[in-house]
Amino acid sequence: MRLPSWIAQHTAAVRALLVFTVLTGLAYPLAILGVAQLPGLRDHADGSIVQADGKPVGSALIGQLFTDADGNPVARYFQSRPSAAGDGYNTDSTAASNLGPESVEDTLGPDGRQSLLTQVCARSKAVGQLENVDGRRPFCTDDGVGAVLRVFHTEGLTGAVTRVVSVNQGCPAKPFVAAYEGVPVECAQPGEDYSRGVLVPIRGGAPAHPAVPPDAVAASASGLDPHISVAYARLQAPRVARERGLPLPRVQQLIDEHTTGRVLGFMGEPGVNVLRLNLALDRLPG
């Protein structure tokens, strides 16, 4: 008996799916798994695990937090970049912030959400305090939030200014500027709707090249970035040297030893592997 052609077509399709599942879904990955057991590859294939005192402490490729149980930086360690993966460097919920370049207005109040700008400003301020440098940045207030005004005009978008609110500074905070175009600036009342005003970020007087480098205030793509920039490592060196009682040049030498340059001179960017650097510090005698 011959099957009608439309059924024959589908039996061929079902058989094809099964054949290709065996070939590309089982045989192929298992063959690669077999090759991965070869010496030299196996360590990589299992996750480049790094040991200290015979115990696994992490992966050379995965960043981790160097904070105490309360989330405060442990001062004798170099700190990693900000991370949006769970509570930070959570490998079971990798993520980026996904906030855009004009994410500048916070939602205040108990269910509030910080804009990306305020997150950047707050991180810069915190890093500045930890490393004893100027944490100011363009478009940030001195109290570490985004310097953003909502400006109300008589005609909506144009006309005389009638009212100005510093939207990221919840009352009773003191606005970062006293007046804008002659109108006194108010602090923001949580829950109040300011959306009819025009959003105006204020650059302010911060230096064009802040002391705190970009990677120290921006969350990575994976949330697991194992590297920091050379600039951020150098910024942290004096604190780590002080905490460990080491001469600063020794710490700077360790940074140089753990800096990977561009591959072949032109691929990627230089970076410092934070876990490896911290492990090297822990292994120093004394």
Next chain:
Amino acid sequence: MSTATAGALFVLSLVAALAVAYRFLGDYMHRVVTGTKHNVLERTVYKLIGVNPAAEQSWGSYARSLLAFSAVSLLGLYALLRLQDFVRLGGGADFAAGVNERMWPHLAWNTATSFTTNTNWQAYSGESTMTHFVQAAGLAVQNFVSAAVGMAVAVALVRGFARSRTDKLGNFWVDLTRITVRILLPISAMAAILLIAGGVVQHWGDGTLVSTLTGGQQHITGGLVASQEAIKDLGTNGGGFYNVNSAHPFENPTAWTNWLEIFLLLCIPFALPRVFGRMVGDNRQGYAIAAVMGILAIAGIALTNAFELGGAGTVPQAIGAAMEGKEVRFGVSNSATFAAATTLTSTGSVNSFHDSYTALGGMMPMINMLLGEIAPGGVGAGLYGMLVVAVITVFVAGLMVGRTPEYVGKKISAREIKFASLYFLVTPALVLIGVAAALATGNWKTQANVGPHGFSEVLYAFASASNNNGSAFAGITVNTPWWDTALGLAMLLGRFVPIILVLGLAGSLAAQKPVPVSAGTLPTHKPLFIGMVAGVAVILVALTFLPALALGPLAEGLR
């Protein structure tokens, strides 16, 4: 060396490697798709499937086989996803305390559609939702066969140009088998081993639980990542093993694996025009098509780099560089190059998060996708898309000078133009109707950002799904019944309606008798024609999408 110089060298080294691939991979693929000798493995596959490799098919029969295979694939993958709660094989998914993200029917539908259509849009998070078994035996299988399906369609269209007075376009099952066995599998295997050498994991288990230096817990994840990563890039699929895709250090650990992954996702699409040139018996036609792809691709990569390195916008200015959502080891430039490459092809894997790009830098991936992913486009899909643009171009040129349009020895008559123009209406209709529906029904409110950027997230989602890309402005929450269903439909229609039209076009071309070259024939290998094809592609997109782009990224970037 400055970042810009290093970034330019990075792109130039890719161009050089792709030129080599064009010649050698192109010639190799030509032998694969035109060869009639089958090896033992292939003969076994034909026997198991129950097909006669010598029997060729008409376009209708070819299309029915393709659709049957894709339908069965979709249903099979849906079943596998729904059953993974009962069949837990390998590590993954259940390691975390309870699976909080289940494969609900809408999510399973979305994911199954996504992988069978070569889109790899991911509304789930790989590390918490998928077991290793389902990733390998479900998702990665579709990475292979959906790529082979796209390449088969392109080859069938080229046969339509190359053959005359026939209704035979080849045998779908033979094309599927030979492309998978001779092209995708060997290159993937080599790439997977290189990736492991770079640090990508290949581990069947739950990974390792470690205690960090400051006493915290961290789970060093496992998974059959390298084998899946290789075909994810080579097949321009893009579905990451992990949620953060090629930004994850276990998927893309170093600057050179980043280079390799970009090369993998560009090599087949850029080499396929060589197959076209050789099959129609005129290598210059292949060079011309590759040149159009190259011009558009380099423009896209250069602009993305320029906007990202420029770092405009309030937050990038505050940070001092567009570093939000980017990894230190790749830096701004190599991230931007990856973003352009992944959207110029239909890949959609990401090594940085486009949602946090500068306004105009984030617009470039959208434009690349809205171009129809033809420069160089997905494996196969790029070539057939570009050939349809070429057909439209000779038609427009023919109208201007008052001659019957011809392309590589075939008349472009009313029938061919109907197929070609319908092809070009499908994705714009899906994108614009989809965005309008999301706005009208209030489903846009799942966006993460407000204002124009929120609109961009919605526009990006439909541009990505309808063009089978799979990347996202990922802030938007799309795992809701409405989004899963709507984007699933966009992916399905955006893949198979164009495929049917292309196969129809191929059938119509193959039936013609060849037109001899005469003094009135427009040469289709000269710079004039190359410029015209690029111009037509850009103008078609600009006219269709400028209003939508004006509401999103342009409004955000040109304040």
